[in-house]
Structures are given as structure tokens and as C-alpha cells.
Amino acid sequence: MIKTPGSVIESKKFNGEPVKFIHASDIHLGCQQYQNQHRADDFIKAFKEILALSMEHSVDFIILGGDVFTSLEMLPGKLLEVIDMLTEFKVSTKEMIPIIAIEGNHDIRKFSFGLKIAKRGQSWLKLISSLGLIILLDGNLDAPTENVFKPYDSFLKKGGKIQIKNVMIHGIRYIGQEPVEYLPKIKESIKKEEGIFNILLQHYGIEGQMKNVPGIRLENVNQLKNRVDYLALGHFHHQFILDDWIYNPGSSEAASAIDATYKRGIFLVEISKEENFTKNVQIIRLNNRHHQWEVIFFPKHLKNNKEFYHFIFKKLELIFLNRDPQMETSIDMIPVLYLVLKGKKPSHSLKINEKELKNRIRKNFPVLDVKIYQKFTNSIVKLDKYM
Ligand SMILES: [Mn+2]
DSSP, rough: OOOOSSSOOOOOOOOSOEEEEEEBBOBBBBGGGGGGHHHHHHHHHHHHHHHHHHHHHHOSEEOOOOBBBBBSOOOOHHHHHHHHHHHHHHHTTTSSSSSOOOOOOOTSSSSETTEEOOTOOOOOHHHHHHSSSEOOOOOOOTTHHHHHHOOTTTTBBBBBBETTTTTEEEEEOOOOOGGGGHHHHHHHHHHOOOTEEEEEEOOBBTTTTTTTTOOOOOHHHHGGTTTOOOEEEEESOOOOOEEEEEEOOOOOOOOSTTTSSSOOOEEEEEEEEESSEEEEEEEOOOOOEEEEEEEEEEEEESSHHHHHHHHHHHHHHTTTTOOOOHHHTTTTTTEEEEEEEEEOOOTTTTTOOOHHHHHHHHSSOSSSSEEEEEEEEESSSSOOOOO
């Protein structure tokens, strides 16, 4: 069977053969965390792992729920790495695993280089879609309902839906954090066809799944339920599954220190049909760099720099005493260290130079980078809620 991304693959009924796909989101390619080059590579590495898993499990397609790129600013070398990786994937899979994506708020940011963009909508995803490396879906909400989800045209590289085996994937780019007003139209535009499993790819969260982050209320999104078999979300970096039909995998790499504490990963989904469709959803945790949180408690006021460094280094030596010897040999194995300083604040004469402290720790211990949180009891900074 000849199958090119973009073509509508033959529509035969499920004959017991299941359809498999990977649902990932929020890869944030181009993220330059802590201005650390190796950290930037971690995001590309996470994408690479998703591609490798898709081959290992022989999936039929991959869906990405937006925020594939973190911003419009990206170094040419990094973009080339992404293009080379996708080209190699396309060749080695003989184009049998199409990657289907939508644009998230980060992909189509309002600002670039600190300036507001006059014409919003440019994205790196559009660029790699025009190179034929991914299928970018974007339903047109301004069109009449029958034309919102036009079948993907692989020549024009445009469309709102694509059918792979008996799965119809619909997608619309980011349209706001709470796009409730569009839901009735989206519902009307999705056809429920006998023997077809409907996926809707969207970039928003569900209210209550992350504290203080806006999202759609579950009761509102429920109106889509009789048209959509699998609502594939992106946006919230925290993983959640609701009522066995709403799925959000979370970010692929930790795009912030808080992300590192969330449950995140990807979904490997298998759909089969006997009487009705059955879904088997497996949660896969990606092999991300380790994020190590350590707390050092100061039982008394330390008076000078020498005492301060001596105290911290003695504690760190204990912490890293039983480290995996592999850590020393591979830059991929060493963690990002989040160091929380608690207890009695060192006396005023001692000024903590965080930059110097970080550099000295990096020089002496197997850590990729260090983030320091000063949470002394008499400091005015409030304790983080997740500590
Ligand atoms: Mn995101």
C-alpha cells in the first residue's frame, strides 16, 4: 500500500486490526532553559524519543497537541537539527507514520524580539509543514459548518481533518484559553459516521486541572462528547485524563522548574472495534533528564563565606557520595539541581553570591545546572507551595 502523509488512506471497516497512535504535546522545541546549551538539547532529545517510541510500537500516526516550538526565536542550527531529525524519520519509516500537529499559543506568539507582530500566525510549524515533514491541521471556524473541517489537501498542505485507517483526526489551532463560544460550531462541524473513530486535537486546558490557570469548564466541553471519541489536548503541562475521553499528556520535557514536579509523558493508544470501539491507553513516561531537589538546612547563623561554602559543600558531598558512576561519563545522565537553602539566614556580613555558588557547585559536583532558592526562615520570601 502506498501511503503518503496527506493522502486519505483507504477507508475500509475495522477488520479486527487495531489502530495505534501516540499522543504527545508541549514539546517546546527551542526552549533555552537556564541559558544552558545542553538543556536546549533536552527538548530535541524528548522529541527524538517520541519518534523512536512510535517506530518501536509501529504506530499508525503521531498527534501533537500544540506548543511544538516554544517561541518564534530559534537558532538556525537548532532548527536544522529538528528538520534533519524529521527528514530521517520520514525516510526510515518510509512515510508510514505521519506526524499530525496543531499550533499552540507558543507556536503563534504575539511577540518576537520584544515587538508585537503585526501579522500573527507565522510559525515554525507552518515552515516544517511546507517542507512536507508534518501535517498541520487547522479547521476554519469562519467557514460554514460543512467547510470548517475540510479534508487535508496534501498538495496545498491545508485542511482541518485527515483520515488514517478508520480514524478521523480533526484539528484547530489555539483559539484562546477558554474558547467556549466556538464549541457549538465545532460540534456541528464534526460528522459522526458509522465505523469512524473521531479524534479532535485542541490546545486548551480544562478548568480545575491546574490551579489558577484558566481553562474550559468540563460541563461546557461535554457538549462535544457525542461527536468526539477522543479529545486530544495540549496546553496544560500537567497530565490528566477525564471520563475516559479527554486526554492531556503534559509537556514532554520540563519547560520550567514547576513542570519538573508534574506528572507528564505521552499516551500510547490502541483502538479496536468489535461491537463498539475500545481504547487501550498506556501512559509512557519519557526518559527525561533527572531533576534533583535538595534542601540544605542551616541550624545557625553562619558568619562568613568560608563557613558558608564549607557547610554547603560538606552536605553536597554526602548527597553525591553514592552517585551512579555513569553520571561522570555522560552529560545526559547528570541532573539539574534545585537547591533549597533553609533555616537560619547567614549574617548580614555574608552576601550570598548565587552566580558564584552555582559555578562552584557545577565545577565540583556532577550537575548540569543549579537553581538556588533562598528560603531562610527570617527571609521575607514566602515558601513555595510545592515545597
Ligand atoms: Mn505549552
